[in-house]
Amino acid sequence: MTAALMLELRDVGKSFELHHQHGARLDVLRGLDLRLHAGECVVLSGPSGAGKSTLLRVIYANYRASFGAVHVRHAGRWLDLARAMPHEVLDVRRHTLGYVSQFLRVIPRVPALDIVAEPLLQAGMDEREARQRAGNLLHRLNVPERLWLLPPGTFSGGEQQRVNIARGLIVRRPILLLDEPTASLDAANRDVVAQLLAEARADGSAVLGIFHDEDMRDRVATRLFLMQALEAA
Amino acid sequence: MSALLQVRGLGRRYGQRIGCEDVSFDLHPGELLCIVGESGSGKSTLLNTVAAQQAPSSGSVRYRQRGGGWLELGALGEADRRRLAREEWGFVTQNPRDGLRLNVSAGANVAERLMALGMRNYSQLRGIARGWLERVEIDPARIDDAPTSFSGGMQQRLQIARTLVTQPRLVFMDEPTAGLDVSVQARILDLLRRLVNELGLAAVMVTHDLAVARLLAARTLVMQGGRVVETGLTDQILDDPQHPYTQLLVSSVLTT
Numbered sequence: 001m002t003a004a005l006m007l008e009l010r011d012v013g014k015s016f017e018l019h020h021q022h023g024a025r026l027d028v029l030r031g032l033d034l035r036l037h038a039g040e041c042v043v044l045s046g047p048s049g050a051g052k053s054t055l056l057r058v059i060y061a062n063y064r065a066s067f068g069a070v071h072v073r074h075a076g077r078w079l080d081l082a083r084a085m086p087h088e089v090l091d092v093r094r095h096t097l098g099y100v101s102q103f104l105r106v107i108p109r110v111p112a113l114d115i116v117a118e119p120l121l122q123a124g125m126d127e128r129e130a131r132q133r134a135g136n137l138l139h140r141l142n143v144p145e146r147l148w149l150l151p152p153g154t155f156s157g158g159e160q161q162r163v164n165i166a167r168g169l170i171v172r173r174p175i176l177l178l179d180e181p182t183a184s185l186d187a188a189n190r191d192v193v194a195q196l197l198a199e200a201r202a203d204g205s206a207v208l209g210i211f212h213d214e215d216m217r218d219r220v221a222t223r224l225f226l227m228q229a230l231e232a233a
Numbered sequence: 234m235s236a237l238l239q240v241r242g243l244g245r246r247y248g249q250r251i252g253c254e255d256v257s258f259d260l261h262p263g264e265l266l267c268i269v270g271e272s273g274s275g276k277s278t279l280l281n282t283v284a285a286q287q288a289p290s291s292g293s294v295r296y297r298q299r300g301g302g303w304l305e306l307g308a309l310g311e312a313d314r315r316r317l318a319r320e321e322w323g324f325v326t327q328n329p330r331d332g333l334r335l336n337v338s339a340g341a342n343v344a345e346r347l348m349a350l351g352m353r354n355y356s357q358l359r360g361i362a363r364g365w366l367e368r369v370e371i372d373p374a375r376i377d378d379a380p381t382s383f384s385g386g387m388q389q390r391l392q393i394a395r396t397l398v399t400q401p402r403l404v405f406m407d408e409p410t411a412g413l414d415v416s417v418q419a420r421i422l423d424l425l426r427r428l429v430n431e432l433g434l435a436a437v438m439v440t441h442d443l444a445v446a447r448l449l450a451a452r453t454l455v456m457q458g459g460r461v462v463e464t465g466l467t468d469q470i471l472d473d474p475q476h477p478y479t480q481l482l483v484s485s486v487l488t489t
Contacts, residue, residue: 019477062468086452086466087261108419
């Protein structure tokens with residue numbers, strides 16, 4: 001049996017028009033096709049400036065595609081995120097599409113445990129169980145319990161990154177986008193993330209990510225997707 | 234899902250001067266929409282016109298009532314408008330002194346809107362008021378104190394309690410965190426964020442602060458010179474602004 005297709009990009013392009021830089025136009029992606037199946041982990045590889053992060057953002061739809069289609073399998077049907085209505089995009093993000101960036105967006109006054117538990121609460125889980133699960137995941141990621149009730153604003157880069165990973169992985173979503181989630185982690189914690197990703201894949205999640213660390217890339221990737229910077233227009 | 238509010242081609246002029254012009258949007262239950270833009274861009278005019286606090290010069294605002302029927306707000310009489318404001322809506326002003334009654338106690342400020350809905354049992358009213366003071370992190374021991382003895386941040390939290398106690402279906406907020414110290418602002422934002430999630434509030438909020446929009450609103454509408462120049466998901470607007478004015482706004486934010 002072949003694994004289900006979860007995400008299909010067709011002829012995707014992305015340009016930025018910078019109105020206050022003398023109308024400069026940056027072409028970052030052009031004519032890009034990509035297919036992602038359940039259970040695989042595709043790692044984007046290519047030099048800095050090749051548009052890897054831009055591609056993830058176009059898929060997550062916080063960047064708007066300039067051309068092409070971003071088809072996602074969502075709730076049993078296909079939806080083109082490049083043309084979806086705002087409430088459809090939100091629904092896809094809530095249930096289907098997760099995104100872990102390199103940096104945690106800290107919310108003043110909100111403790112680490114609640115930041116991690118929030119996606120579960122939004123999915124309707126009761127507060128006790130959500131907190132319990134958040135604690136378990138933070139524990140697995142070696143975030144010391146004494147930090148759980150503190151807002152992560154003062155945490156180290158690695159600690160913040162682990163809180164961010166926990167938040168991004170706590171709800172099992174069918175498609176996961178990862179933008180260098182292990183950049184500030186030590187070897188032990190990279191191991192934990194690799195295990196978590198393997199578990200997600202075994203559960204049928206499709207993963208698309210950027211990992212600069214070669215060792216990490218070799219461990220998690222089932223396939224590489226090569227990207228090159230477009231020549232200056 | 235059916236919209237709660239439908240705004241179509243809405244405009245408000247002051248003589249020749251444009252307050253806002255040709256604004257259209259829908260608001261759905263449970264959705265918080267931010268209106269951003271600099272001073273004089275027409276944000277507050279738009280909010281006040283949508284909230285039927287002033288009559289539109291053109292266009293329409295339709296509101297779906299609790300019973301399910303649509304109301305055309307422009308055609309609404311004063312009595313109906315007051316009934317909506319009392320029973321189904323809430324309004325949080327920038328300056329809490331404009332939204333509070335300063336000569337009655339904190340508890341009475343919270344209870345008053347419930348009494349307007351017909352609740353009369355004193356101990357029940359007091360119990361609810363006490364619960365709401367706790368919810369907005371005001372010591373319930375201050376229930377009999379006048380809001381004039383409160384700090385600005387406390388007054389704003391009291392106004393939020395007074396507004397939300399009736400569980401309105403739709404809340405309008407005009408710069409609720411402007412003019413407060415950043416630490417106080419963080420506390421109010423955290424509070425609003427929790428209440429929005431817990432109560433599933435639908436709200437329209439005016440702010441000039443893009444970080445506030447990022448924190449609270451799934452959707453944002455950018456205004457310049459009375460017109461909407463860009464609209465979309467808040468992270469699209471902030472991460473990938475398209476319009477020259479939005480690009481200028483986003484690039485002008487200081488980051489720490």
